[in-house]
Amino acid sequence: MNKAVFLDRDGVINQEIGDYVYKIEDFKFNTGLFPALRLLQEYDYKLIVVTNQGGIAKVRYTHDEVNELHKFMLEKLLEEGIKIADVYFCPHHHTIEPCLCRKPNSIMIEKAIAKHKVDASQSFLIGDNERDILAGEKAGVKGVLIETNTNILPRVKMDILNVV
Numbered sequence: 684m685n686k687a688v689f690l691d692r693d694g695v696i697n698q699e700i701g702d703y704v705y706k707i708e709d710f711k712f713n714t715g716l717f718p719a720l721r722l723l724q725e726y727d728y729k730l731i732v733v734t735n736q737g738g739i740a741k742v743r744y745t746h747d748e749v750n751e752l753h754k755f756m757l758e759k760l761l762e763e764g765i766k767i768a769d770v771y772f773c774p775h776h777h778t779i780e781p782c783l784c785r786k787p788n789s790i791m792i793e794k795a796i797a798k799h800k801v802d803a804s805q806s807f808l809i810g811d812n813e814r815d816i817l818a819g820e821k822a823g824v825k826g827v828l829i830e831t832n833t834n835i836l837p838r839v840k841m842d843i844l845n846v847v
């Protein structure tokens with residue numbers, strides 16, 4: 684069994700800008716992200732992204748644009764020595780069509796747990812919204828709620844790794 688850290692995207696990995704992020708030029712990694720993810724890797728955590736992308740349902744951008752952006756994100760992370768095991772996104776929005784994947788629902792996390800043979804009880808989810816934490820808890824994963832766009836490194840050390 685593997686242990687994993689699930690990561691919300693906007694506000695955790697990259698800057699939440701108060702509007703949908705779907706253009707590469709709007710995608711800015713948050714401070715402290717790279718060392719935090721490298722440290723988690725050193726402690727054998729798989730890294731899995733789970734993100735709500737309701738802008739697709741709202742026709743603000745397309746699946747392809749999200750996939751392109753994620754390709755860019757994964758390439759940049761690889762250049763920093765960080766390997767993301769998987770990326771899941773929910774393209775729905777509750778105001779348009781209900782679904783089981785949009786956080787606070789937990790289907791994206793449950794799928795990842797099954798596919799990557801994750802032990803939920805040893806795993807965490809880092810999010811900047813209560814609905815992220817609820818989604819994790821439904822799947823049996825402990826939540827780490829951060830303030831939007833803040834450096835996750837201290838919280839990774841304190842709340843996940845218990846190191847100084």
Ligand SMILES: [Mg+2]
Pocket residue numbers: 691692693694695699810811812
């Ligand atoms: Mg977020």
Ligand SMILES: [Zn+2]
Pocket residue numbers: 773774775776782783784785
């Ligand atoms: Zn969905």
